[in-house]
Amino acid sequence: MPTEVIVQNLYIFNSKLSKTEEDGANKILFYYPAYEDENKKVLNVGHIEAVIYFTTNFNKNQSCESLRTEKTLQVLYNPEPDFWIIITLSAQCKTKQNLSASSDEPVYCTYNLQEPIYLAILKHWYHTFQMTVGNMTKLMIENDADHLRVMLNKFYNKYLQSTDVSSQTFMDMFQGISFLPLENVIHLYAQSFLNAIENTFQQVDFSMLLYNDSLVWSGLNKRQTQLVYSYILMWVLPEIIRDENVVKGNSVQKLLPNQLVGRFITNIWAIKTDSWSCDLGKVPVLWLRNNNDDTFKSYRLVIYKAHHSILCMFIKMDNPLTADLYNSLDQFLGTKLHLLSEKIKNSVEKSLSSKSYTDRPAKFVYFNAMNLAIKNSIKSSHTTSITNKYSEFNLSPEALRILVDISSQHSCLHPTSSTMIKTSNDNWVAGRLCNSREIYIVLNQKLTKLCDVDLEIQNLCTQELGTIFFYD
Template sequence: MNNKTDVSLKNFFIFNSAFGAKEGEEAKKVLYYHPITDTTDVQIKNVGLVEGIIQFCENFKPSGDINSVHMEKTRQLYFQAEKDYWLVMTLNLPTVLNTKEGSQTTDYSEEDVQDNVYEAVLKQAYYMYRLFYGTFKSIKDVANLMMTLEIFYKTYLPLDKQTFLKVQCFINLLESTYPIIQHTAYLSGIEPDDMKFVYQYLIGTLLPANMETELQGGSMPRNSASPFTVLRNGRFITGPSNLKLAKTIGKVPKMFLFSGGKQEEYHLVVYRALSASVFNRLNVRLFKELDAFISPKLVTIASDIAEYCSKQVITPSNLPESAPRFIYFNKLNLAYKSTVHLDNKQTGNIACTKESLRLMADIKSTNSTLGSYGETIVKTMNDYWRK
């Protein structure tokens, strides 16, 4: 019965079109290439095609960069992250094997792969890198750059492949989310664009499901006299685990955040008390002060938030099947609400069909034509309404 294949990653590469301009030096353009099983010749050929397409299109002066190239069997997504630095991702389209009158044909489901979804995935690949290593340009030495790319994407890609297959990417598309507004409330000076990726990192990597258990489970007896005993004082998720003994800041991930076009280097410190997380740019001396300062205040705020969150979480799963589901996204403050997801992690575990999700992505992609004001109502073949 295995006559279907899902979308899969064919290759992913980063190149600089200004490098290796001389004939015979084309290999120098390639900064990172996945999978390594492709020979140098194949790599050069693929990069060459991409460059050819880019140059061809420029004859017609499009208003922006190329986003994607559709082929019968594959889909290619382009992202010029920095001048001349291009990230390219090629996907094998999902296929369905049809048997008609004895002969077998393979159909490629082009429409099941939506550009805007995978564009978001590709951009995330870059911004995640930038979060930890800074811009490509800032690393002067090409060999060094290639090394950081290698280190980063070697671990990044397999992880991302998983998410490809899930509706996770749909979340990326809808951009950032509702709890983020709580984080930003404590923060100032971080650009919203970076915020999204910080959030993605936290949700995807740092804070596994524990947030959910705290919120949904009995760890939060609302009417108990002494709630939150365990979590009362909060804790640092990154940084020193025991404050009293800490002499160094421990392993704190570095982050590169961008504000006003300038690149700044920060250390990421995630402080966790109940379900609120705070990051700060600090050094080790401030840790203890911070703990003392934030802890009591945060606990009260956080319990409020937690209370609120738990209501939020419970609502969707209690909804009857036929109730309308919605995704609300406010671009200005990156707030995001969803009744589509049944859990708080907002990956997978969705309440409606994949088709519907894709449909919503379709709707999203028409937003540009609608202008700043607009509304869309559609009725699907099986009588679902979307607005």
């Protein structure tokens, strides 16, 4: 049954900021929608606080993650000590005509709302906030609660305005990275090119290369790569697609007139920026976790595009950015990155001509938790992730819900397990977990024997997914 998902509210609070019932509003750091009555805001926060404290009586080591009622689903996330992020959603089915009344009454179907999807969204939003703005506890200690409120409002209002939460589906649970399979020679050529950049320009600490919406190489660890990759896909690529001539009329073009092959990309979505020169646009500042001591270090993110390739360079904050540095980078990168992009293009076209998933009756999703690699045949492009619709996946809502249930079940099962479910229309939905690798399949054909389903999974794993293990 078609379902309309509505975000009723999203709020962040810290109970330590309130000491009495009279100052209950002080604990609220962010609340959407902002126009709601203050008493209602305090009441909603107080209600969920009571639930949190009540559930600790049963398990002090694990906090409550969801609360489901007849009309709503509330998902709770505790990212830092004393900080809570809560999202409340309602799901209305198609209105049913009430025979005893002239008006239609909404019919709620919250069973269509699945906790793992929205918990994954809250976690991803928080980690992106941590990367682009900073740690909430640290921000409040170094400044004050009002400063944290300002930064939370800037960040979450942009996300809520630009993201259709109701369209999030099975694929959004993984936040996986789409790697670009390349021939060994081309892959080594790309890696050598990035090493040359870091050796030539000591200001560049790390670099990352994307081709369209797929990752070619990253010098960051997998978690940092995952966050930066999704940040690029959500905020940078859509702007490039909407307007390829993003620097037209910008001062960058005036200061760097020789940008004939490639160009620098300014980021209008940056929350924190380094305004080293108002003439050169916004330069995002990202906070990346240090692997050695678990601290965060800030970097400027400078993005350069040539052909279909996007190069991300992470500049140390103690190195000044100047027009001379931009010119030197442009002269070094322009032609070389364009030629590399042409080589990648030829390799990709050669690979696509020899392999196609559209001919197979099975639709699959493969995820490798070891390197966060994701591969699928149900969605062609990550750049459309902001407007996910069931039609893009060519799967029924029932199949997508079953996939979420199977994935959630895997987290509680043996490291090697399989699940197969037959749907109401006689198709099969299957999932297999093996050594941190997950494969999910929807068979668009009627198979009556479980052995036939298992054989299809085996064939898909060995014949179609072999190349993904190159990135293990």
